[in-house]
Amino acid sequence: MIFLDGKYAFSFVYSDKNWLIMKAKCNESFIKVKDILEAIPYGAAFLDENFRVVFINSFLEALTGYKSEEVKGLDINQIIKTNVFKELTAGIKKEEKLSIEGDIIDVHRRRIPVKITVTRFSQGENRWFMLVLEDLSRLKEKSLFLPQFGMEFILGNSPAILKIKEMLPIFATSNATLLIEGETGTGKDFLAEVIHKLSPRANNPFIKVNCGALPEPLLESELFGHVKGAFTGANADKPGMIKLANGGTLFLTEIGDLPFALQVKLLTFLDDKEFYPLGSSKKVKVDVRVIVATNKKLRQMVKEGKFREDLFYRLNVLKVQLPPLRERGDDILILADYFLKEFSEKAHKKIKGFSEQVLKVLRSYKYPGNIRELKNIVEYAVHVCSDDWITEKHLPEYLFTAINEEDQQKTLAKDWSSLKTQKNESFTWAEFEKKKIIEALTSCDGKKTEAAKKLGWARSTLWRKLKKYGLE
Amino acid sequence: MKILITLEKDHVAPRFDFTREVLIVENKGEKVRTVILPRSSAEELCSFILAENIDLVVCGGIEETYYQYLLWKKIRVIDRVIGPAKEVLKRVIKNNLKEGEIVK
Numbered sequence: 282m283i284f285l286d287g288k289y290a291f292s293f294v295y296s297d298k299n300w301l302i303m304k305a306k307c308n309e310s311f312i313k314v315k316d317i318l319e320a321i322p323y324g325a326a327f328l329d330e331n332f333r334v335v336f337i338n339s340f341l342e343a344l345t346g347y348k349s350e351e352v353k354g355l356d357i358n359q360i361i362k363t364n365v366f367k368e369l370t371a372g373i374k375k376e377e378k379l380s381i382e383g384d385i386i387d388v389h390r391r392r393i394p395v396k397i398t399v400t401r402f403s404q405g406e407n408r409w410f411m412l413v414l415e416d417l418s419r420l421k422e423k424s425l426f427l428p429q430f431g432m433e434f435i436l437g438n439s440p441a442i443l444k445i446k447e448m449l450p451i452f453a454t455s456n457a458t459l460l461i462e463g464e465t466g467t468g469k470d471f472l473a474e475v476i477h478k479l480s481p482r483a484n485n486p487f488i489k490v491n492c493g494a495l496p497e498p499l500l501e502s503e504l505f506g507h508v509k510g511a512f513t514g515a516n517a518d519k520p521g522m523i524k525l526a527n528g529g530t531l532f533l534t535e536i537g538d539l540p541f542a543l544q545v546k547l548l549t550f551l552d553d554k555e556f557y558p559l560g561s562s563k564k565v566k567v568d569v570r571v572i573v574a575t576n577k578k579l580r581q582m583v584k585e586g587k588f589r590e591d592l593f594y595r596l597n598v599l600k601v602q603l604p605p606l607r608e609r610g611d612d613i614l615i616l617a618d619y620f621l622k623e624f625s626e627k628a629h630k631k632i633k634g635f636s637e638q639v640l641k642v643l644r645s646y647k648y649p650g651n652i653r654e655l656k657n658i659v660e661y662a663v664h665v666c667s668d669d670w671i672t673e674k675h676l677p678e679y680l681f682t683a684i685n686e687e688d689q690q691k692t693l694a695k696d697w698s699s700l701k702t703q704k705n706e707s708f709t710w711a712e713f714e715k716k717k718i719i720e721a722l723t724s725c726d727g728k729k730t731e732a733a734k735k736l737g738w739a740r741s742t743l744w745r746k747l748k749k750y751g752l753e
Numbered sequence: 754m755k756i757l758i759t760l761e762k763d764h765v766a767p768r769f770d771f772t773r774e775v776l777i778v779e780n781k782g783e784k785v786r787t788v789i790l791p792r793s794s795a796e797e798l799c800s801f802i803l804a805e806n807i808d809l810v811v812c813g814g815i816e817e818t819y820y821q822y823l824l825w826k827k828i829r830v831i832d833r834v835i836g837p838a839k840e841v842l843k844r845v846i847k848n849n850l851k852e853g854e855i856v857k
Contacts, residue, residue, distance in 0.1 A: 362767040362814035386814030
């Protein structure tokens with residue numbers, strides 16, 4: 282008999298169905314160990330005195346890729362594959378509860394830092410162990426996610442970003458569905474994770490599903506799970522991402538790519554917070570906060586009939602519009618400095634900063650790939666640079682071509698508009714561009730490389746345009 | 754085909770990088786030998802596998818980097834296998850073992 286807080290007493294016994302159950306003293310009701318383990322928001326296992334598995338919960342199933350029924354009776358280290366198993370077994374002989382930090386290899390062959398806590402229960406001569414496995418990878422990667430750092434971690438002081446920072450505590454404390462819109466590379470996934478980490482659900486899972494990555498039948502099973510025999514190849518029950526996110530946050534990225542048929546099922550789930558796994562007649566109820574993100578214009582998609590209007594309004598409760606980097610002014614330099622520091626440390630280089638000219642280039646480039654592109658540019662420069670300062674020669678070549686082309690385009694557009702004002706209405710843009718090319722080629726004696734330079738284009742651009750206008 | 758199975762006692766070792774002993778099998782099980790490794794190291798085990806001209810590695814948990822490295826070197830890897838090495842070997846010879854399999 283085990284006493285907890287001097288009030289409750291329980292013992293472990295096997296039921297007639299060979300379930301290990303906890304027998305409570307107060308009312309003689311029975312609780313399955315399985316149900317207790319499922320309530321723990323981490324990977325957890327119940328073990329016998331020889332560290333052999335009695336039961337593992339669905340978190341641990343998802344982490345290790347093994348099913349609880351398959352691994353019953355096996356040594357727990359065969360399942361979790363940790364580097365500190367010897368220390369654990371030796372330590373728990375002396376103490377009733379023991380926590381050790383180590384790592385495991387998960388089903389995706391990733392080495393994950395974990396904190397393993399083992400608690401010993403004794404009942405007469407019998408001993409049982411409860412093992413809880415806490416994933417520390419997020420904590421180790423980003424201790425900056427802690428609430429006091431949350432605000433500073435979203436870098437930048439542009440008006441749009443300041444507004445988002447202001448709203449962040451509201452987004453974090455709310456349970457309402459949040460829609461994040463923004464171009465590719467603006468940091469939608471990152472913002473969703475920050476909001477989760479600042480929310481009261483921070484200690485529970487953050488599950489990300491990319492709605493554009495899987496075909497419809499697979500996505501349905503991935504999200505809602507299935508039961509054994511639901512379709513060919515469904516050899517065992519699968520909990521589904523929504524169930525795994527129970528207590529935490531479900532982040533659906535690329536929501537604009539969600540197939541039409543699944544939009545209905547998602548809408549029903551968002552309304553009722555319960556769903557039927559594929560092939561099951563038993564409803565599953567979960568407590569999940571949903572955040573969705575897209576780089577498409579959902580309202581436009583609704584107008585075009587590609588996205589359900591009712592789902593759009595259901596998702597659009599709270600909304601954040603992440604600004605493209607080109608509209609964030611000096612945030613570009615703040616972010617560039619941050620990335621410079623990060624990559625210099627990683628590459629063990631002592632780079633002091635960017636030259637004035639580089640700062641000008643960084644400020645004037647338009648970043649179609651947004652923050653992701655800026656990050657890549659800085660990473661490139663850090664690797665190429667062997668001096669104290671990053672100068673123009675350390676930047677990728679395409680930056681200058683893009684900026685030149687843009688400037689030239691602006692000049693051409695200026696000339697064009699002046700031509701227009703001279704009431705030359707019948708003159709088209711193509712004709713105007715053709716004229717400019719001929720002028721450039723004539724002045725360079727037909728030398729294409731020089732003409733391209735004069736026009737501010739890459740040689741390939743000139744070649745393409747020559748072909749287009751039949752000037753080859 | 755030359756097969757290598759990572760060992761811990763008489764079972765497949767749970768971790769590739771902590772393996773101290775391996776079983777090397779040739780000619781469909783006719784020639785079997787056990788090799789004790791000087792230390793546990795994933796890099797050194799990879800070099801050993803290459804030096805021994807192994808065709809197939811059977812192991813427990815292996816990190817993606819080493820898994821991909823072995824594949825790149827045209828060595829087949831069946832990982833996340835659990836069970837007694839003897840039984841596992843029988844399954845390998847019958848060409849009846851797949852990734853994540855639990856052999857009892």
